[in-house]
Amino acid sequence: MFTYEELATATNGFSDANLIGQGGFGYVYRGIFVDGKEVAVKQLKVESRQGEREFKAEVEIISRLHHKHLVSLVGYCISETTRMLVYEFVPNNTLEFHLHGDGRPIMDWSTRMKIALGSAKGLAYLHEDCHPKIIHRDIKAANILLDFNFEAKVADFGLAKFSYDVNTHVSTRVMGTFGYLAPEYASSGKLMDKSDVFSFGVMILELITGHKPVGSSYKEDSLADWARPLLTKALDDGSFDCLADPKLGREYDHNEMVRMVACAAACVQLSARDRPRMSQIIRALEGDVSMSDLNDSASPEHSNIHSSHENSDIHTSQHNENTEESKRMVLDSQGYGASVEYSEPSTEYGSNPFISINESCSNQPGNETLSSSSNERSDQPGNRSGKDEEEQLKV
Structure with a gap:
């Protein structure tokens, strides 16, 4: 003290x-x-x-x-x-800064893999090695801090919650960042570790595609909704041209891309019970298991990454309605990247970028460049805003 x-x-x-x-x-x-x-x-x-x-x-x-x-x-x-x-103090800014910051050098593929794996290990520790389990609730690129070796550190437990029973969820007021919010959490406040897994999947999509999780150019509601059918197609035909960040110039390891795409597809499934545990994600990223291991979820009902989601926790039309309303609120009043309490939205540090759009591929949502008037620093432990229920961690 x-x-x-x-x-x-x-x-x-x-x-x-x-x-x-x-x-x-x-x-x-x-x-x-x-x-x-x-x-x-x-x-x-x-x-x-x-x-x-x-x-x-x-x-x-x-x-x-x-x-x-x-x-x-x-x-x-x-x-x-x-x-x-x-x-x-973490000295090398955030993943958001390095991946989306205006004028930043291109992040090479090996660094992206390293950040994905490191972040997965940190989140798995919170979910599977802590007692009580800790649900982060605001996993996003802005909350991944980097050192000078680009080792990832998960930051900002300001929205985190304890879960004392591994078999139940926590009901809570919805807080977090649009584009990263799991559909079951956004629609009902039903929070579980698989909600973090969804957010992590969106972050993997950012690393794969170079796109932000939400933007005014999306015909779909979010990066996850745009990418979901393309992930299935890419895994089927082995071509990643309209998923991979064009700035990479195809300079990536094909087998590693397969693993990243498979992990992203598994994580952003609409049904929470179909998403893998973070320890499964780690094994998949490290290449220690076959991709089928991602389908062996913690629940008795196993998933299929290529399924149509007929047994989703929420109906797809309701998901689209909820996310469209949330997207409208964020784009109209906050801008990309803000952590919000949906009953009382407010602006956080570094969340006033303007987005310029330059579409280059009919299947891509647009090449968006993030610029901010503030100088984001990685030594900030993370951003959050809004009040929460009494059990919220103020960390």
């Missing part, structure tokens, strides 16, 4: 020069302790209904999480006027 004075000193009095992020949650400052250790200090708004005892208990659980592919929480501070969380 840090004192307010220690964190004030580390951040030069929470000066504007040290401010590296802001949003619905509050502010993030870069800090340097007297021993030279760099940290990111998230100063939370004191609007939470969560009591001090609950805050301390949840921070205690999160602070015990240590994994190569998770951003570590190193401490916290509770004062009369504010609560603060102190994270390790």
Whole structure:
């Protein structure tokens, strides 16, 4: 536990020069302790209904999480006027910045594979090795931080929830980022680890295609809806031309592309019970198992990636209606990438890009370039906005 004075000193009095992020949650400052250790200090708004005892208990659980592919929480501070969380400093920005940032160098295929695998390992740890299980609830490219070796670290547990029973879901107010939201969660608030799996699948699609998860150019509702039939076709005929990021110039390993496409197809299925566990995704990405292992889900009912989704958890027409309304709200009022509480949308740090569209392939949703007036920094522990139920982690 840090004192307010220690964190004030580390951040030069929470000066504007040290401010590296802001949003619905509050502010993030870069800090340097007297021993030279760099940290990111998230100063939370004191609007939470969560009591001090609950805050301390949840921070205690999160602070015990240590994994190569998770951003570590190193401490916290509770004062009369504010609560603060102190994270390790990750120096090389976010996956969103490197993949979609205006004027960024092309990310090569091996780096994309490395980031996908690292992120999968971090998420699998939260789902399968933590007790209680932790559901992240806001997996997206902006919440994957990178070091200078492009090792991925899953960040921002600000929307996370505990699940004490592996066989049940958590009912909660819908929060997250449109384009990444699983359909069953967006429509009913039914949250489970497979909701994170869907979001991870969207992120894999970003790595494969180079496209953002939502844009005004999509005839379909989202990247996942646009890609779903193309994934099936690509797996059937072995051609990835209208899926693969054209900036790669076909410079990718064919077998690795097969594995990535198969994982994406499995993850973005409409039916939650048909999606694989994250440990299955890891094995598939590493090439340790056949692709059929992705169909062997945790539930008794096994899936088929090439199925028509007749047994989906929600009806396809209802899915389209829900996502169209959410998309309209985001495109009209927020812009790409914002984490929202759907009952009270708000803008987060770095979520005011403008999108330019240059369509080049009839099967592609458009080559979109992300530009932002703010300088996004990877040392921010992540972005979130909105209030949540009392059990929400304020991390």
